[in-house]
Amino acid sequence: MKILTQDEAKRITDKVLSLSKADECVVTLNGSRVGNVRYARNAVSTAGLVEDTQLTVSVAFGKKQGTANINEFDDKSLEKVVRRAEDLARLAPENPEFMPTPEKQVFRATSTFSEKTAAIDPEYRAQVAAYSIEQSRKNKLVAAGFFTDRTSFETVANSRGVFGHQQQTGVDFTCTVRTEDGRGSGWVRRDANDVARFDARAASDIAIEKALRSADAKALEPGRYTVILEPAASADLMAYMFSAFDARSADEGRSFLAKKGGQNRLGDKLFDEQVNIWADPWDKDVPVLPWDSQNLLARERMDLIKNGKVASLDYSQYWAKKMGKRAIGTPGNIIMAGGSKSTEELIAGTKKGVLVTRTWYIRMVDPQSVLLTGLTRDGTFYIENGKIKHPVKNFRFNESPVTMLNNIDELGRGEILSGDESPYQMVIPAIRVRDFNFTSLSDAV
Known part of the structure; x- marks a missing residue:
């Protein structure tokens, strides 16, 4: 089925609402077209x-609720799904x-749509893969990757x-990207709403360079180090922390x-x-839908952490009523203020430390402190006197993003991500x- 216009979608939702005999009815219509090359x-x-x-x-009859799904849109099918939801509610x-x-x-409205992204075709996808593969072959490396492009719509009523x-x-x-003997590995992730902001060649070149530089890694004694976390590495850690910004779990002693x-x-002040972190559905870099799909509440710009202080918590409708607070839509994005320096400039200002490309296989150890354990991988390097001296073997870490954000030396430039754990x-x-x-x-590369 094609991506529906507003008028086409509204005709369907209006029809569904007119068929319902329940006390209240909520309709969500989603459609997507997802291209990929692996x-x-x-x-x-x-x-x-x-x-x-x-x-x-x-639908709901009083406090009794029922939900049903369907992917057929003729009148008979629409009535069928409404009656099914009502039967379940009863x-x-x-x-x-x-x-x-x-x-x-x-x-x-937010600017979540790009014509250029929607126009991506098989040739574009093939070129993304072709460059990565060709450059890896030239460097006697082995590449693996996955590119997806998505055009979608959501209608709520x-x-x-x-x-x-x-x-x-x-x-x-x-x-x-890995060396043929498997001793070196490099990795990269890139996400964008607008494909005009995506450079497949530059991204592949990063993974290739890290693979070449990470072979012959030396063991470094475990311990506490000054560490430069690339954006993807810290994003996957912080995602666990933000899931705890829920007022109910905090009030009930569970976070x-x-x-x-x-x-x-x-x-x-924690x-x-x-540390300044906020959510903004109208942000130019990571715009998101202006409503919370689960609750149909409008989203707002909101500070989550302001100058190191916890600035807001997420109140569900139920918990907001119970606690006398106002419920708003849950955030769809997380934006952290950064500095002006590139990762290379942060490295140049580091006397001794470790550069981490990626954190992986992350697991929660203690929810009360957000203590996490996981591994580094795909490019971990020792820094000395402002330069990468040599690759090092990967580590297991035990660290909390709360502690990490209390030990900041310096912040670099921001990067758009859809973190693996987020x-x-x-x-x-x-x-x-x-x-x-x-x-x-860790012996893994």
Whole structure:
């Protein structure tokens, strides 16, 4: 099914709403067209285009709720999915935390759509893979990568007058390059809403350079080191921290933002003063939908951390009512203020330290402190007197992003990411931190 216009989508949602006999009804219509090319061992392995459209209907009779999905859109099918949702609602037990769907509100559009991205064709995808493969072969390296481009739309509507429709685009690219003997490995990730901001050649060149430089790694004694975390490395760590910015989990004592006595740490200074992080659906680098798809609430620009202090927490509709607070849409992006220096300039200002390309296989150790364990990989280097001296074997680390953001030496430039462990679009800078805790060596490259 094609990407629907606003008028086409509204005809479907209006029809569904008119069919419902429930006390309230919420309709979500999603469609996407996703192209991809995957390559490994210097050869394309798969390529394709996947199109899908889904309609979700959620209804409520009092506090009894039911939800049903369908991907057919004739009148008979639309009635069928509504009746299925209503039947399920009648059978369901009452939800003690049920909250009514929001009243009509205005969603201010965000710039999530790029014509150039939507126009990506198989030839473009092939060229992304071809350059990476050809350059790797020239350097006697082996490349593997995955490029996807997405064009999609989302429409939301409810029986109280809420309606929103918006199209989105984006590209994602990851590439791993290794030496033929497997002793060196380099990696890169690039994400963008607008493909005009994506340079496949520059990205592949980074992975190739890291692979060439990372062979013959030397063992470095585990311990606490000054570390430069490239943006992708720190983004995957911080994603675990932001999942705890939920008022209920803090108030109920289930996160690092909890205080004794059922209080939370809103307003407390928990981070270095250099740490400023916010969400903004209208940000030019990582625009997101102006509504929270789960709750149909409008998103707003909001500070999460301001000069090191916890500036806001996410209140669900239920918890906001219980605690006398205002609920707003959950953030769709995370933006961290950075500095003006490139990663290379941060390296130049480092007397001794370790450069980390990527953090991987991350697992939670202690939710109360957000203590994480994981591994470095695909390019870890020892820095001495402002220069990369040699590659080092990878480490296992035990570290908390909360501690990490208290030990900042300097921030570099921000980079657009959709972190592997994160539900957010992110802008995260390279970060130089003190006393990063490497606990043991890893033989993996």
